[in-house]
Amino acid sequence: MGQTQPGKKLLVIDDEPSTLKMLRRLLGVYGYSVLTAGSGEEGLEVFRNERPPLIITDIRMPGMDGIEVLRHLREISPEVEMIVITGHGDMELAVRSLRNSASDFINKPIRREALEIALQRAEEKIELKRKIRDHAQELEYRVEKATADLSHQCRRLEVLLKIGKQAGEIPTYGKMSEFLQEKIESTTGLKCPRIMVLNSIGDGLIGGHSNSRQPKVSALVAEMIKGLRGGRQLLTSQELEKIQLPVEAADQKSVVMLPIDTEEGDTVGAALVLASGERQEEDLKFAGLLLSLVAGALRRAVVQEEEISNLRQIVEKEKFGNMIGRHEKMRRIFNLISNVAASDATVLVLGESGTGKELAARRVHELSSRSTGPFIVLDCAAYPQTLLEGEMFGHEKGAFTGAVHARKGLFELAQGGTLFLDEAGDIPLPSQVKLLRALQFKEFHRLGSETVTRVDVRVIAATARDLRQEIERGTFREDLYYRLHVIPIIMPPLRERLSDLPLLVSHFLERLSGGSTKKKIHRDAMQVLFNHNWPGNIRELENAIEHAFILCGTDGIKAADLPAYLHEYRKSSRSASDGLEHVERSHVIKVLQECRGNKIMAARRLKISRSTLYRKLGQFDIQ
Numbered sequence: 001m002g003q004t005q006p007g008k009k010l011l012v013i014d015d016e017p018s019t020l021k022m023l024r025r026l027l028g029v030y031g032y033s034v035l036t037a038g039s040g041e042e043g044l045e046v047f048r049n050e051r052p053p054l055i056i057t058d059i060r061m062p063g064m065d066g067i068e069v070l071r072h073l074r075e076i077s078p079e080v081e082m083i084v085i086t087g088h089g090d091m092e093l094a095v096r097s098l099r100n101s102a103s104d105f106i107n108k109p110i111r112r113e114a115l116e117i118a119l120q121r122a123e124e125k126i127e128l129k130r131k132i133r134d135h136a137q138e139l140e141y142r143v144e145k146a147t148a149d150l151s152h153q154c155r156r157l158e159v160l161l162k163i164g165k166q167a168g169e170i171p172t173y174g175k176m177s178e179f180l181q182e183k184i185e186s187t188t189g190l191k192c193p194r195i196m197v198l199n200s201i202g203d204g205l206i207g208g209h210s211n212s213r214q215p216k217v218s219a220l221v222a223e224m225i226k227g228l229r230g231g232r233q234l235l236t237s238q239e240l241e242k243i244q245l246p247v248e249a250a251d252q253k254s255v256v257m258l259p260i261d262t263e264e265g266d267t268v269g270a271a272l273v274l275a276s277g278e279r280q281e282e283d284l285k286f287a288g289l290l291l292s293l294v295a296g297a298l299r300r301a302v303v304q305e306e307e308i309s310n311l312r313q314i315v316e317k318e319k320f321g322n323m324i325g326r327h328e329k330m331r332r333i334f335n336l337i338s339n340v341a342a343s344d345a346t347v348l349v350l351g352e353s354g355t356g357k358e359l360a361a362r363r364v365h366e367l368s369s370r371s372t373g374p375f376i377v378l379d380c381a382a383y384p385q386t387l388l389e390g391e392m393f394g395h396e397k398g399a400f401t402g403a404v405h406a407r408k409g410l411f412e413l414a415q416g417g418t419l420f421l422d423e424a425g426d427i428p429l430p431s432q433v434k435l436l437r438a439l440q441f442k443e444f445h446r447l448g449s450e451t452v453t454r455v456d457v458r459v460i461a462a463t464a465r466d467l468r469q470e471i472e473r474g475t476f477r478e479d480l481y482y483r484l485h486v487i488p489i490i491m492p493p494l495r496e497r498l499s500d501l502p503l504l505v506s507h508f509l510e511r512l513s514g515g516s517t518k519k520k521i522h523r524d525a526m527q528v529l530f531n532h533n534w535p536g537n538i539r540e541l542e543n544a545i546e547h548a549f550i551l552c553g554t555d556g557i558k559a560a561d562l563p564a565y566l567h568e569y570r571k572s573s574r575s576a577s578d579g580l581e582h583v584e585r586s587h588v589i590k591v592l593q594e595c596r597g598n599k600i601m602a603a604r605r606l607k608i609s610r611s612t613l614y615r616k617l618g619q620f621d622i623q
């Protein structure tokens with residue numbers, strides 16, 4: 001009985017003291033700690049108190065017999081192993097006891113071998129039951145854990161599905177990436193400082209994340225993202241620096257680029273996450289899952305974003321900084337400005353008053369490499385000669401009466417930037433010489449100074465005067481003219497680009513309305529504007545609109561709100577200079593407006609062919 005652990009409890013129930021004594025001794029030798037009871041009732045009592053796993057009971061006893069004991073014991077404990085002792089040849093009782101869940105029986109007189117075998121079997125069964133119990137517990141534990149994991153996964157899956165659904169409903173790309181950043185951070189322990197998405201060609205990033213001034217960086221990041229090929233990557237600090245990602249030095253050790261892959265395995269972009277913390281592996285996986293779930297929606301948003309940006313570019317062609325214009329003449333000017341801005345050449349802006357000469361000069365400056373430097377305006381018509389030279393070149397203390405302090409001129413103040421000489425045609429002849437020198441050598445003397453001052457300034461001049469005529473008259477130096485005339489920009493008068501009127505009016509109304517709803521302009525008012533010939537050009541238009549804006553009601557600008565002179569002007573100008581052509585032009589515009597721009601219908605109404613209508617539109621500059 002080697003397997004028996006010493007001290008293991010065993011209860012023997014028998015009414016014969018001699019049998020009890022014999023078994024106690026024998027079982028003690030086997031290492032059991034033997035409990036005894038002289039009757040069935042006592043046996044049950046002992047069992048309740050001591051809970052031995054194994055019981056040997058006699059079957060024939062006065063009072064409660066062995067079969068009864070078995071039944072009671074089984075009720076108390078389904079686990080307990082029971083061996084019954086039957087009289088020799090008491091086969092029927094033995095069978096009954098087995099039916100009452102005894103595990104074995106031995107005959108009287110008890111033989112050692114029979115007892116040992118019975119004990120061994122019982123022990124094996126106890127051991128087996130214990131193993132089954134342990135196994136069941138283990139299984140139960142595993143099932144519990146698996147259930148918990150499953151419900152955790154289910155919850156996460158629910159979260160994912162919800163996020164996927166929400167993402168599909170987000171209209172813009174920008175909102176989508178904000179949404180993703182927020183979801184990654186709230187559902188995992190990861191920080192997500194940036195979502196980077198490839199453009200549809202895959203050669204750069206899209207939207208606010210690709211800094212358009214840094215296309216190289218954008219292309220570098222695009223290469224890195226495509227290189228992920230489904231796997232994530234921990235970024236080195238050199239890589240971070242190279243691609244200028246917005247991560248604080250403290251976080252640099254744990255920046256991971258997580259790909260955003262579609263189901264088909266295409267990489268749409270990547271999320272930058274800071275992976276620190278304990279569950280990072282699981283978190284990264286979850287974030288990856290989340291990203292792949294929204295990849296399709298993100299790609300759709302990218303395509304939409306690109307379409308919108310293309311449309312915006314088309315619309316913005318009408319806008320060139322602060323300059324508005326769609327007319328061919330303006331387009332040419334915008335192109336010219338873009339081209340000359342890059343060089344440092346002197347520019348001469350010509351054009352009638354109010355055509356936007358100063359605006360054009362500012363645009364050249366804005367687009368040039370000097371844009372961070374100053375843009376200084378000198379109104380040359382505003383000063384007599386000495387004062388003008390003082391303004392331009394500055395003066396030393398005592399250079400003239402009243403020069404109490406030394407003062408820098410505008411040339412010096414414009415250092416590193418642009419000096420705009422407005423009304424340059426009005427510069428007096430003696431000052432023209434000094435200006436020419438300054439332009440040629442980029443140096444000059446302050447008034448009253450012997451020392452030469454050198455400057456790095458780009459000069460843009462403007463005038464409404466006809467400089468060639470001034471040269472003939474002897475009021476403008478030819479050499480200065482050629483010096484300034486390196487690149488001329490000739491601003492067209494408004495009457496030559498009347499098709500831009502609605503655009504300009506809309507622009508001014510928008511500016512005047514501030515943030516509130518834009519006031520509209522009625523057709524009759526527009527007609528008055530079209531009929532005018534705008535000698536004061538855009539400034540005049542701006543003033544007229546401002547006037548009407550103040551006077552008009554909430555339902556917009558009507559003809560009566562416009563300055564009175566515009567109505568009168570029309571009458572006089574129509575009869576005199578413009579004559580028949582003007583009347584024809586107005587009529588064509590009116591019919592076109594009535595036909596809502598439908599040219600076929602308008603031609604039919606005007607009783608002319610479509611090609612004649614097109615010719616007239618060109619002739620009258622109607623677009």
Ligand SMILES: Nc1ncnc2c1ncn2[C@@H]1O[C@H](COP(=O)(O)OP(=O)(O)OP(=O)(O)O)[C@@H](O)[C@H]1O
Pocket residue numbers: 322323324325351352353354355356357358359360464504507538539542
């Ligand atoms: N293309 C344009 N789009 C929008 N506004 C314009 C445009 N051109 C001129 N303006 C506006 O018209 C006004 C006159 O422009 P600007 O002062 O540039 O003209 P200018 O030719 O310099 O006039 P002047 O000869 O009288 O000095 C400004 O308020 C300017 O903002």
Ligand SMILES: [Mg+2]
Pocket residue numbers: 357358422
């Ligand atoms: Mg001006």
